[in-house]
Amino acid sequence: MKLKKAWLTAVAAATVWGAAGLGAAQAAEQYLGLPSYRVGPYAAGGTGVFGGWIDYMKLINEREGGVNGVKLVWQECETEYNNARGVECYERLKKQGDQQNVLFAPVSTGITFGVFERVPQDKIPLLSIGIGRSDTADGRVFPWVFPMIATYWSQASAIVGYLGQREGGMDKLKGKKIAVLYLDFAPGKEPFPVLDRLAQKWGFTTEKIAVAMPGNEQQAQWLQIRQMRPDYVILLTYGVSNPTALKTAARTGFPAERIVGWWWSGAEEDVVPAGDAAKGFVAGAFNPAGTDFAVIQDIQKLVYAKGQGDMQDPKRVGSTYYNRGVGHGIIYVEALRLAQEKFGKGKPVTGEQMRWALENLKLDEKRLEAIGAKGLMPALALSCADHEGSGRVRFQQWDGTKWVSVSDWIEPDRELVRSLVEESAAAYAKEKGITPRDCSKEQ
Known part of the structure; x- marks a missing residue:
């Protein structure tokens, strides 16, 4: 033994x-x-x-x-x-x-x-x-x-879709100003192509503001946001940069209710350290x-x-x-x-x-x-051609003690996102000399 x-x-x-x-x-x-x-x-x-x-x-x-x-x-x-x-x-x-x-x-x-x-x-x-x-x-x-x-592109589209719902329709986004605060690493920049196309489609403007990793200093960025006076801030940050963003936003007078994050910013560990500054903050999730x-x-x-x-x-x-x-x-x-x-x-x-x-x-x-x-x-x-399989995101809001669901599953702009996916994939295939599979022949 x-x-x-x-x-x-x-x-x-x-x-x-x-x-x-x-x-x-x-x-x-x-x-x-x-x-x-x-x-x-x-x-x-x-x-x-x-x-x-x-x-x-x-x-x-x-x-x-x-x-x-x-x-x-x-x-x-x-x-x-x-x-x-x-x-x-x-x-x-x-x-x-x-x-x-x-x-x-x-x-x-x-x-x-x-x-x-x-x-x-x-x-x-x-x-x-x-x-x-x-x-x-x-x-x-x-x-x-x-x-x-x-994907990041579907998530970005769903965030814009959620903002459209809050405004009472996608057409109501016309003329809105949205600040995009992003952590300066590859994931933080990945949503840009979709956000740019959606801004063009619906008539809102974006200003992208970088935060150096790991993101524990953001005073200058939020002062820039205060001067910009945006209708919303989309938060594309991760780790310590999330509570830092919420606390700094509160100090500069920007309401948490107007900040919407992606799935990397919507965990308990992102909001609890921020205390009262996090109350009202909304983030995307596909596992609530x-x-x-x-x-x-x-x-x-x-x-x-x-x-x-x-x-x-x-x-x-x-x-x-x-x-x-x-x-x-x-x-x-x-x-x-x-x-x-x-x-x-x-x-x-x-x-x-x-x-x-x-x-x-x-x-x-x-x-x-x-x-x-x-x-x-x-x-x-999923299928041979579609390795994402969903694209849906729902949103939850921090009430000070727990996350509360504030939306159903929101569909991305599938036509726009898929066209961008195929355009980018085709460019990659050409660059690498890849012949795309014929999915009609796949079982």
């Missing part, structure tokens, strides 16, 4: 596994490499997202014995949200024993760019939910990249906060009640970042189910099989309700 305990301790020290004990080691296992970030300036996002994802896999192992009897196992690699470390983790996680990693999801646009051209050669799908290059939604050019739920979802309650009952939860602070279960991670886990597990249905139940799938499953994944409202995730995420339907 002492030897057995020592062996298990050694395994736990080297890697984080979803299946524990010798019995699980003898069963079929599905390996996943997770490039997480639990330290550094963006640790709040990393611990929440990857904690929620891991807890969902623990739930599937506990409640169902895995996916069709295949236990879920995983190994983490700390990236610190650093691009170079992320690429190192990609290489380190590519294989575990004789199993290939079947999905790489760094939850970082920079790391996504860093491995972008590696995944086709290694045949490992790149999952970039809500991040990365928006033109990768065109699966004809980017067959191994999946910017699912809502809350514990009223059946799947979150199952995690509380079957994982945390047994002391097996990944979060050091169980109070974060149901938070925005955490629920976002559960959404990642749902997509991963549902794709595994679909791959097994096509390629054989009861055995691990390959990266190529996972790619097929992601491309054919459909999660309608009926299926979301069946897995306890109704309202936790929008319905999805």
Whole structure:
């Protein structure tokens, strides 16, 4: 028994596994490499997202014995949200024993760019939910990249759509002035093409104002905003720059109710440090906060009640970042189910099989309700040409203690966004000498 305990301790020290004990080691296992970030300036996002994802896999192992009897196992690699470390983790996680990693999801646009051209050669799908290059939604050019739920371009369009609703119609945006406060890194600039086209379409003006990373000094920017006197501020920031923005806005007299953020600025960790300055702030979300979802309650009952939860602070279960991670886990597990249905139940799938499953994944409202995730995420339907699958975003407002939903799922301007996606993807294909797939020939 002492030897057995020592062996298990050694395994736990080297890697984080979803299946524990010798019995699980003898069963079929599905390996996943997770490039997480639990330290550094963006640790709040990393611990929440990857904690929620891991807890969902623990739930599937506990409640169902895995996916069709295949236990879920995983190994983490700390990236610190650093691009170079992320690429190192990609290489380190590519294989575990004789199993290939079947999905790489760094939850970082920079790391996504860093491995972008590696995944086709290694045949490992790149999952970039809500991040990365928006033109990768065109699966004809980017067959191994999946910017699912809502790309930055769809998110930007949904934000403008939400502002149009607040004004009483999109035509009411004509003549409005909108300041775009962005963190000066790749994700902060990604929404610009859509915002520029929508400004031209609806007649509003934008002024883009950069914040140097990490964003803990913004006095000059908010003085510029006060002089500009905009109708709204769109906040494209992350980490410490979010509460800094809200506190500085309050000091300069700009109301939080007129600030609308993207999904990187809409977590509890973004508003609680800002105190009263955050009350009324609105942010986009495609995995809203809350514990009223059946799947979150199952995690509380079957994982945390047994002391097996990944979060050091169980109070974060149901938070925005955490629920976002559960959404990642749902997509991963549902794709595994679909791959097994096509390629054989009861055995691990390959990266190529996972790619097929992601491309054919459909999660309608009926299926979301069946897995306890109704309202936790929008319905999805991917295809050979469409690797986004939704584009919908809903908005929630901070009331001082919790996030409150203030909209239904808002559709992006699909025609405008898709035309931009295809235009950009075609330019990339021409530059790289890529012949786009003919989706009519894909099964």
